[in-house]
Amino acid sequence: MTGPPKPGAALGMRDVRVSLPSASGELRVLRGVTFGVGRGEVVAVAGESGSGKSTSILAALRLLPPGAQVSGSIECAGEDVLAMPKRELRRLRASRARIVFQDPWRALHPMKRVGAQLVESARTADPELSASAARELARETLGRVGIPDPAARMRSHPHEISGGQAQRIVIAMALVARPDVLFCDEPTTALDVTTQAQILELLRDLNRELGLSIVIATHDLEVIADIADRLVVMYAGEIVEQGPTAEVLARPRHPYTYALLRSAPGLAGEGRLHAIAGRPPSPSEEPLGCAFAERCPSAADACATVHPEAREVAPGRLVACIRAEGYGSVAAGKRAVLTKERP
Ligand SMILES: Nc1ncnc2c1ncn2[C@@H]1O[C@H](COP(=O)(O)OP(=O)(O)OP(=O)(O)O)[C@@H](O)[C@H]1O
Ligand code: SF4
Ligand SMILES: [Mg+2]
Structure with missing residues (x-):
């Protein structure tokens, strides 16, 4: 499924905003998250630490910490999660919508x-x-x-x-x-590399054999290259890019996705790692323009004041960047260079 969620999907999140209370004030940890997961689809949610991957999954199952304020709409396995009585919500989490965390011992x-x-x-x-x-x-x-x-x-x-x-x-x-849908929050991060690959293969087989919908949160882009049909890239509590995995990896349209790819060891090419300089804004701030502006090598003056809304730049490709169209061809050229440099 591409773009905004469709009715009857395994998961549909629309303009989901989450604020958490903290000693230093309200933290806006999700700032208008919209994506869907079709039945039988595998969707990966990727991004740096703190980008809101776990919060998105926890929000989908209403498992957020006490005091969390949530708005928007969330449909999971056909249920309106934000309107469900607690008893029914517990049944949903025990049956049709299950979650697997990083730490199995939990x-x-x-x-x-x-x-x-x-x-x-x-x-x-x-x-x-x-x-x-x-x-x-x-x-x-x-x-x-x-x-x-x-x-x-x-x-x-x-x-x-x-x-x-x-x-x-x-x-x-x-x-x-x-279950209809399985949420996996960094399911392999705690495991050694060989076991990681085996667990991912298992998830992929379960998806194919049982038609199980899977949402997998990971900070490791290589993990999802072989398993996810679609990729959702998060930055500072927002989705900056989403689309078919192979296309996003081959031709990123958002400067942050491109930077993330250059920082992934197996995707950037040996010895060509580029850590992303700078830090994301704190969730206690509300950036006026693009949240990536201070770190973005392609930023224009308008980026500091205009908040980029997600736009469909190609079928199934949504990008939140005012330069998305032009950036696509630039990034594809840069990717070609990176690919050539691979041993
Ligand atoms: N219980 C909480 N109380 C206060 N802030 C929180 C809480 N849980 C998450 N946050 C904040 O919300 C933001 C998003 O966190 P989240 O755990 O969703 O990120 P993540 O993308 O899953 O990161 P990681 O890769 O480290 O797991 C971060 O700034 C984090 O500090
Ligand atoms: S909107 Fe501007 S700052 Fe944000 S990613 Fe695009 S070019 Fe960079
Ligand atoms: Mg997390």
Whole structure:
């Protein structure tokens, strides 16, 4: 699905604004986030630390900290998240919309056996499921996520398993609830490189085989190059660019996306890393113009005063930059140079 969310999608966020209270005043951590995830689609949300990736995911499930002010509209698995009573919201999070965090140990009870936790997850999502059917589903799903000897693993306690296996088990706990959409917040960041690749492959297979919609937040662009159908790039609580992953990576239309690509080791080319100089504005400030203006090598005078709205610059490509059209061809040229320089 491209552009703004369509009704009936796995996720539709429209002009979502989130403010959090803090000792130094109100922090505007999301400033008008609009994107959609179609059924069976994988969408990656990328950006530097603090850009609002986790907040977007947490907002989608109304899991924000107490005191958070949220406006806009959020539709998740067909439900109006901001209008739902808390009880129904808990059911939604237990069944059709599941989340996997970076740290698998956060989701696992240290004292309970793996099998019991899977059975509990399945039966919370579907209270009509019998205990034996839930156990069968749990064993089958452990096998599906690549856990060897699932029957034996059902009897293990979390402290007996590795980080990679724990993340597979957490994914299995989500799958036994038969979700429509799976949110993954940096699901591989805590794992070694080989395990990272295996977990991403698993997520991609689950998407293809089950038609599972996946939203994956990551600061690592290389993680999403092979898995995401579409890429959403965030900067300082806003989406600056979104579009089909291959196109955004090959031909970034926003100077920030381009800078992010140049700072990604596997995408920029060996030895060609360029860290992005400067820092994003603090969420306690409300920039008048473009939030990237102070760091942007292409900034014009107007950028300091005109806030760039997202515009469709090509089918399915939305870019929030007053120079997006012209920048596309410049960035494509620069990418070609980078590509040539690869060993
Ligand atoms: N509970 C909180 N209280 C105050 N500020 C918060 C809270 N959670 C997030 N923030 C702030 O909101 C902004 C967005 O944070 P968020 O965690 O969504 O970023 P992120 O893109 O997920 O970053 P990371 O890559 O580090 O996970 C940051 O400025 C962060 O400091
Ligand atoms: S609007 Fe201006 S400052 Fe912002 S990204 Fe575009 S060129 Fe750079
Ligand atoms: Mg985060």
